[in-house]
Amino acid sequence: MERLRDVRLGEEMWTWRSPAGLRVVVVPKPGYQKTFAACSVRYGSIDQSFFPPGYAEPVHLPAGIAHFLEHKMFAQEYGDVFERFASLGASANAFTSHTTTTYLFSTVENFPPAMELLLDFVQHPYFTDENVAREQEIIEQEILMYLDDPGWRGYQNLLEAMYRVHPLRVDIAGTVDSIREITPEKLHLCHRTFYQPANMVVSVVGQVDPEEVFALCRSNPDEGPAAAGPPRREYPTEPAGVEAREVSRRMAVSRPFLRLGFKDVQTLGESGEALLRRQIIASALLELVFGRSSPLYEDLYRDKLIDDTFSAQYEGESDFGFSMVGGRTGDPERLLARIRRELRAVGKRGVGREDWRRLQKKGLGEYLAVFNSPEAISHLLTSYAFQGISLFAYQRVLAGIEAEELEGRLRGHLNEETLAASTILPR
Secondary structure, eight states: OEEEEETTTTEEEEEEEOTTOOEEEEEEOTTOSOEEEEEEESOOTTOOEEEOTTOSSOEEOOTTHHHHHHHHTTEETTEEHHHHHHHTTOEEEEEEOSSOEEEEEEESSOHHHHHHHHHHHTTOOOOOHHHHHHHHHHHHHHHHHHHTOHHHHHHHHHHHHHOSSSGGGSOTTOOHHHHTTOOHHHHHHHHHHHOSGGGEEEEEEESOOHHHHHHHHHTSOOOGGGGGOSOEEOOOOOOSSOSOSEEEEEESOSSOEEEEEEEOOSSTTOOHHHHHHHHHHHHHHHHHHHSTTSHHHHHHHHTTSOOTTOEEEEEEOSSOEEEEEEEEOSOHHHHHHHHHHHHHHHHHHOOOHHHHHHHHHHHHHHHHHHTTOHHHHHHHHHHHTTTTOOTTOHHHHHHTOOHHHHHHHHHHHSSGGGEEEEEEEEO
């Protein structure tokens, strides 16, 4: 067991690792009624090709199987896991991202039995031909629903425009055809490969005693799968360029949507604080160019080319990264032209030291605000869990970045060569 305290924040974090490799992180928050707990598995939608334990060759499984598995874990032989949580007064949920699957609950009472339930059901799958067939019907409707969602459709179209072969370009839920290929045997293979203690992290934030949390985890049997070793994944080599400069689709919308993506082609492969540095710099650049206090935002808003749906964010992992910008607009072509013009101008102008000092203060303020919310802390722990980033590293990394680093990334990341555009137009 290890205790790490940040004196400036007035926060502490306790960590413990089981003999089988399960990592448990606890951030005590005395005085808060609600406790948040999450169990995260390093297994997401992009993990379609991998080497199961004992396999000499990789297997290639249907798109959407990680998301399908997340759904099926809540169906146990004894009944619905959601109902079990509800009977304890806890609210449960789960989500699958490109790289992780996370199961979580929040509660103001009965934390020990809710925690035991979380640890238990993620380790014991229950798949039958009948319940898998029922789930295929449910997820098929979910996929069709998202196909009719212009916001999601524009996002997915943009990923397909940016990436040529990387599985990022495939919808997290898969396709109607791909989920029809899923069987109980394939689900068991994924669970056996990825749902092992050394590939999982448990995080708890709230009014809890770390020792109590660790004792609950110790009493939960997690020794078996450790011998399998860390999962081996296989990803295709992604070319540097984008697949398509511009893509569009007509849907039932009153105003067009425009999303721009900037594919990261530099500095991939990092983890830990190097990855955090990349995330901070990219987010700062987006704030500088597209943030609500930027000259461009004010001009575009005044000219009614954007509204309050316009936003910018960076998504970066060790093996991929991209920036995404956009929202509703009355004139996608004009908005795209204005943004391209601004990118050329800011590339010549560069990043001043005063600009960077302002961005540092804003970034630090947003980071400090996280610690006012146990839910936000839990989300950050889940995000950092498999990236090798400490919860308290942000301030140190932020302080060590110079304006010159932003200039290099600005010209290498936010430029025409890395740009792809996705437009949703009215029918």
